[in-house]
Amino acid sequence: MxxxxxxxxxxxxxxxxxxxxxxxxRVVVLYSYLFLGALALLFYVMYLKHSLPAFLLGLLxxxxxATPAPASxxxxxxxxxPDPYKxxxxxxxxxxxxxxxxxxxLTSILVPDRDGKLQDVxxxxxxxxxxxxxxxxxxxxxxxxxxxxxxxxxxxxxxxxHVPENENGGLDTLHGGKIGYDKRDWTVTAHTDTSxxxxxxxxxxxxxxxxxxxxxxxxxxxxxxxxxPKGLPQLTSRIVALSLTEKTPIMLANHIYWNLNAFRExxxxxxxxxxxxxxxxxxxxxxxxxxxxxxxxxxxxxxGAADFTSPKLIGKDIEEAAGxxxxxxxxxxxxxxVDRPVGxxxxxxxxxxxxxxxxxxxxxxxVSTNQAAIQIYSCNGQNGTVPVKPxxxxxxxxxxxxxxxxxxxxxxxxxxxxDWIDGINRPEWGxxxxxxxxxxxxxxxxxxxxQFSTF
Numbered sequence: 001m002x003x004x005x006x007x008x009x010x011x012x013x014x015x016x017x018x019x020x021x022x023x024x025x026r027v028v029v030l031y032s033y034l035f036l037g038a039l040a041l042l043f044y045v046m047y048l049k050h051s052l053p054a055f056l057l058g059l060l061x062x063x064x065x066a067t068p069a070p071a072s073x074x075x076x077x078x079x080x081x082p083d084p085y086k087x088x089x090x091x092x093x094x095x096x097x098x099x100x101x102x103x104x105x106l107t108s109i110l111v112p113d114r115d116g117k118l119q120d121v122x123x124x125x126x127x128x129x130x131x132x133x134x135x136x137x138x139x140x141x142x143x144x145x146x147x148x149x150x151x152x153x154x155x156x157x158x159x160x161x162h163v164p165e166n167e168n169g170g171l172d173t174l175h176g177g178k179i180g181y182d183k184r185d186w187t188v189t190a191h192t193d194t195s196x197x198x199x200x201x202x203x204x205x206x207x208x209x210x211x212x213x214x215x216x217x218x219x220x221x222x223x224x225x226x227x228x229p230k231g232l233p234q235l236t237s238r239i240v241a242l243s244l245t246e247k248t249p250i251m252l253a254n255h256i257y258w259n260l261n262a263f264r265e266x267x268x269x270x271x272x273x274x275x276x277x278x279x280x281x282x283x284x285x286x287x288x289x290x291x292x293x294x295x296x297x298x299x300x301x302x303x304g305a306a307d308f309t310s311p312k313l314i315g316k317d318i319e320e321a322a323g324x325x326x327x328x329x330x331x332x333x334x335x336x337x338v339d340r341p342v343g344x345x346x347x348x349x350x351x352x353x354x355x356x357x358x359x360x361x362x363x364x365x366x367v368s369t370n371q372a373a374i375q376i377y378s379c380n381g382q383n384g385t386v387p388v389k390p391x392x393x394x395x396x397x398x399x400x401x402x403x404x405x406x407x408x409x410x411x412x413x414x415x416x417x418x419d420w421i422d423g424i425n426r427p428e429w430g431x432x433x434x435x436x437x438x439x440x441x442x443x444x445x446x447x448x449x450x451q452f453s454t455f
Contacts, residue, residue: 082101082185082187082188083101084100084101084102084185085100085101085102085128085129085131085132086100086101086128087099087100087107087128088100088101088188088191088196090191090192090193090194090195090196090218090219090220091193091194091220092194092220092221092222092233093222093233094111094112094222094233094452095109095110095111095220095221095222095233095234095235095452096108096109096110096118096220097109097110097218097220097235099196099198099218100128100131101185101186101187101188101198102128102131102132102140102182102183102184102185102186103131103139103140103141103142103181103182103183103184103186104140104141104181104186104198104200104216105131105138105139105140105141105182106122106124106139106140106218106254106256107122107124107125107128107131107139108120108122108124108389108391109121109122109235109450111233111363111452112233112363112454113262113361113362113363113454114361114362114363114454114455115362117395117399118395119262119361119363119395120262120389120391120392120395121258121259121260121262121363121365122139122256122257122258122259123138123139123257123258123259123386123389123407123411123412124138124139124257124389125138125389126389126390126391134182136257136386137175137182137255138255138257139254139255139256139257140181140182140254140255141181141182141186141198141214141216141239141252141253141254141255142175142176142180142181142182142252142253142254142255142416143175143176143180143181143214143241143250143251143252143253144176144180144181144202144205144206144208144212144248144249144250144251144252145163145173145175145176145208145249145250145251145424145435146175146176146251146252146253146255146375146416146418147174147175147251147253147335147375147416147418147421147422148167148172148173148174148289148290148421148422149163149172149173149422149424149425150171150172150290150291150422150425151165151171151172152164152165152170152172152173152177153425154249154424154425156209156247156248156249156436157247161207161208161209162207163176163177163206163207163208164177164178164206164207166178167288168288171288171290172288172290175255176206176208177205177206177207178206179205179206180206181200181202181214181252182255184200184202184205186198186199186200186216187199187200189215190217194219194220194221195217195218195219195220196217196218197215197216197217197218198215198216198217199213199214199215199216200213200214200216201213202214208248208249209246209247209248210243210244210245210246210247210248210439211243211244211245211246212241212242212243212244212248212250213241213242213244214239214240214241214242214252215238215239215240215241216237216238216239216240216252217237217238217239217240218235218236218237219235219236219238220233220234220235220236221233221234221236222234227350227368227449228451230453232451232452232453233451233452234449234450234451234452235449235450236447236448236449236450237254237446237447237448237449237450238445238446238447239252239253239254239444239445239446239447240443240444240445240446241437241443241444241445242437242443242444243437243438243439243441243443243444244439245439246438246439247436247437247438248436248437248438249424249435249436249437250435250436250437250444251418251419251423251435251444252418252444252446253371253375253416253417253418253446254416254417254448255414255416256414256415257379257412257413257414258356258365258412258413258414258415259411259412259413260272260356260357260358260360260361260363260364260365261358261360261361261363262358262360262361262363262392262395262396262403263388263392263393263396263403263404263407263411264360264361264396264401264403265360265403265404266403266404266408266411267315267408267409267410267411268314268315268358268378268379268410268411268412268413269313269314269315269318269410270313270315271313271358271359271360272313272314272356272357272358272359272413273311273312273313273314273356273357273358273359274308274311274312274313274314274354274355274356274376274413275308275309275310275311275312275354275355275356276308276309276336276353276354276374276376277309277352277353277355278338278339278340278341278351278352278353279298279308279309279336279337279338279339279353279374280297280298280299280307280309280339281295281296281297281298281336281337281339282295282296282298282301282306282334282335282336282337283295283296283334283335283337283373283420283421284296284301285326285334285335285421287326287327288326288327289325289326289333290422291335291421291422291425291426293426293428295337298336301324302317302320302321302322302323302324303317303320304317304320305317305318305320305321305324306321306324306332306334306336308336311355314332314378314410314413315410318330318331318332318378318410325378325380329380330380331378331379331380331410332376332377332378332380333375333376333377333378333380334375334376335373335374335375335420335421336373336374336375336376337372337373337420338351338353338369338371338372338373338374347372348370348372349370350368350369350370350447350449351368351369352366352367352368353367353368353369353371353374353417354366354367354374354376354415355367356413356415357455362454362455363452363453363454364452364453364454364455365450365451365452365453366450366451366453367415367417367448367449367450367451368448368449368451369417369446369447369448369449370445370446370447370448371417371418371419371446371447371448372419372420372431372434373417373418373419373420373421374415374416374417374418375414375415375416375418375421376413376414376415377413377414377416378410378413379407379409379410379411379412379413379414380409380410381409382407382408382409382410382411382412383408383409384406384407384408384409385406386406386407387405387406387407388403388404388405388406388407393405417446417448418446419431419434419435420435423435424436
């Protein structure tokens with residue numbers, strides 16, 4: 001079959017492009033465009049395809065300065081700014097959690113007690129606008145660097161950085177500085193009946209180097225798994241942070257205040273049992289809780305007051321704990337190391353690190369994490385100025401329980417799953433690979449599960 005002359009011409013032109021008889025400027029330019037196009041396609045496949053979605057999501061999540069509590073407006077006023085105090089609920093069988101965008105914060109966790117009645121087991125506020133002025137870190141994700149940094153300084157590649165000191169009269173930085181992640185408004189980037197994801201784009205805030213994009217996902221469920229063979233109600237936390245532009249410290253943590261007796265007792269000393277099965281060592285500190293470089297053993301320090309390697313009541317040895325939580329302090333506010341047994345688990349494997357239970361309600365909590373340490377705080381600084389949630393008081397009244405109306409000293413326990421406190425200033429500990437992150441390295445990943453039971 002004969003081809004039309006136009007097709008012969010097209011064939012000849014194509015043959016000229018592929019194998020020209022001679023090279024002209026026009027041919028060279030054409031080949032240059034083809035090369036640049038192929039290079040651009042390769043760049044997209046290898047880099048932009050993976051990083052662009054995260055970058056765009058970071059732009060959506062970015063909020064460099066937290067907004068104040070919104071004033072009341074008329075019904076016709078446009079809702080142009082997301083309400084950071086809007087309550088988001090996720091629930092599954094026998095567990096309901098409530099969260100807000102300010103600090104990616106847990107405000108309530110309802111689980112059944114031994115009688116099947118739902119109890120809220122965390123400290124906080126029913127009126128979520130009160131979190132605007134919260135100085136206790138009730139329930140948020142704290143960062144960019146959780147816990148304390150000595151003198152608010154650290155060094156990376158011989159360059160010293162300084163971040164705002166906000167504790168002890170300017171002697172250290174606590175939980176990321178004066179405006180940490182707890183005071184930032186995170187963006188809700190995904191939400192289902194059982195799960196919610198908050199995202200926050202940190203553009204070198206508070207003097208930390210480089211940009212960091214963080215996603216915090218909270219999920220509730222009771223599926224039967226090898227880690228949850230009984231299908232118990234469970235909250236799962238996944239905090240993933242990416243260093244985007246520079247080498248930088250990242251250490252994030254949930255900062256939840258627990259009260260498993262649901263304020264049926266004046267405090268947690270006589271009803272709440274604590275067990276730290278893998279923590280035979282802790283980081284010793286000075287009078288303002290800055291590491292002094294010593295790793296202590298819990299069975300010998302302070303007459304064994306901090307030894308929870310076997311279960312015991314929180315108040316059993318607390319009188320012996322004078323000074324372990326700082327000058328003039330009696331109680332616990334210490335970084336306990338998680339020593340996974342040799343040959344039993346990888347250094348970042350998920351293992352149970354905390355077991356806690358209340359004889360008053362029959363509620364038990366098991367915390368598992370991939371982190372190398374846990375900070376335990378026995379609410380030594382609470383002094384009765386923070387009221388118990390009205391919803392918690394109402395449940396107790398309906399059950400005929402005359403519990404405290406305020407959060408007393410030792411009225412709660414904070415559990416922070418994280419890495420070694422101030423490890424960025426103690427290179428001899430070997431924690432820098434787990435606390436300093438780069439754009440071309442792995443993400444900082446903090447995993448934790450909170451599993452509830454009754455007895």
